[in-house]
Amino acid sequence: xxxxxxxxxxxxxxxxxxxxxxxxxxxKYHISYIPHYGVEMRMGISLxxxxxxxxxxxxxxxxxxxxxxxxxxxxxxxxxxxxxKNTRLINLxxxxxxxxxxxxxxxxxxxxxxxxxxxxxxxxxxLDINNxxxxxxxxxxxxxxxxxxxxAFDLGLSVPPENYFKQISKxxxxxxxxxxxxxxxxxxxxxxxxxxxxxxVEKCPKDALSWSGKEINFINRxxxxxxxxxxxACRICxxxxxxxxxxxxxxx
Numbered sequence: 001x002x003x004x005x006x007x008x009x010x011x012x013x014x015x016x017x018x019x020x021x022x023x024x025x026x027x028k029y030h031i032s033y034i035p036h037y038g039v040e041m042r043m044g045i046s047l048x049x050x051x052x053x054x055x056x057x058x059x060x061x062x063x064x065x066x067x068x069x070x071x072x073x074x075x076x077x078x079x080x081x082x083x084x085k086n087t088r089l090i091n092l093x094x095x096x097x098x099x100x101x102x103x104x105x106x107x108x109x110x111x112x113x114x115x116x117x118x119x120x121x122x123x124x125x126x127l128d129i130n131n132x133x134x135x136x137x138x139x140x141x142x143x144x145x146x147x148x149x150x151x152a153f154d155l156g157l158s159v160p161p162e163n164y165f166k167q168i169s170k171x172x173x174x175x176x177x178x179x180x181x182x183x184x185x186x187x188x189x190x191x192x193x194x195x196x197x198x199x200x201v202e203k204c205p206k207d208a209l210s211w212s213g214k215e216i217n218f219i220n221r222x223x224x225x226x227x228x229x230x231x232x233a234c235r236i237c238x239x240x241x242x243x244x245x246x247x248x249x250x251x252x
Contacts, residue, residue: 001125002062003050003116006079007071008219009037010046012109017048019113019135023127024052026135032060047078052125067119069112072219076168090115091166097159098152099214104145105221107152110136114156115164129157178215180226185233186249187226189215194245196221200237206230209237217245 003020007013014035021033029052036047051057064084070076073093083089090112098108117132136153140146180187194217201209201224208230215223224237224246233250 001052001120001123002064002066003048003052003069004065004067004079004082005048005050005069005112005116007046007069007109011071011219012106013046013048013071015139016109016113016116017050019132019139020050020052020116020127022135022138023132024125026131027128029054029125030056032057034060045078054125067116069116070168071108071112073168080168088119088165089167090119090164091168092164093168094216095164097155097163099216101151101155103152103155104148105216106145107148110140110149110152111156111159114153115159116156118157178223180228182228184251185228185231186251187228187231187233188247188249189223189226190245190247191215191217191223193218193243194223195219195243196223197242198224199240199242200224200246203236203240205234205236206232208232 005013005017014037017033017035021031024031032051034049036049037045049060049062051060051062063082065082065087067088067090068079068082069090069092070079071092092108092112097111098105113136117127117129120127133150133153136149137146140149143149178189178191196217196219201211208227209224211222212225213222215225217223233248235248238246238248
């Protein structure tokens with residue numbers, strides 16, 4: 001079984017890849033795990049190539065994936081070449097599942113893990129769910145939101161296939177700018193650029209910026225939102241943003 005997991009650095013792609021690899025090893029499967037990420041690691045491209053089988057893995061590289069997991073649209077050009085006619089595509093780009101079940105955005109990778117284990121267990125390769133949870137506990141058990149991670153994993157085990165067996169759109173909705181406007185100014189946010197660093201929230205002199213509970217950026221994390229009544233269009237947020245994800249225009 002050849003698996004390709006794709007996401008942004010910081011989304012936990014390598015974490016769930018290691019959980020799968022360790023669980024498969026515990027069950028005496030032969031595995032190959034190749035992590036692939038840039039020097040930036042966080043907010044860069046993150047890919048994990050996994051091969052799991054009952055016989056020795058003689059050559060770890062593969063041209064097509066049996067299952068491909070996509071958490072963000074930024075690697076489409078890379079991952080699309082690994083899609084064959086029979087590839088199962090688990091598409092969680094802009095998925096509303098986490099938000100709809102009131103789970104933190106950071107648990108998206110565990111949702112993906114649950115779905116992936118469910119799909120693997122419909123094949124000849126079966127991983128014990130309790131063992132997967134034990135490996136997850138070793139990797140994430142000391143984190144404050146571990147129970148949320150387990151809930152996301154269990155959600156993945158139960159979610160219907162129509163919620164994730166979808167083609168990847170060439171233009172994800174997070175590429176569209178979000179505009180707030182009043183008579184004096186407009187405040188534009190670019191979800192495809194924002195990485196959620198929080199500098200704008202921290203440096204706003206009028207506390208006009210806070211974290212949104214609904215809107216997300218390209219890695220499925222909260223976007224900053226603006227209180228237009230407090231905003232004075234000073235443009236400090238625009239100038240300090242390292243990714244040009246904010247634009248402020250003041251009308252005459």
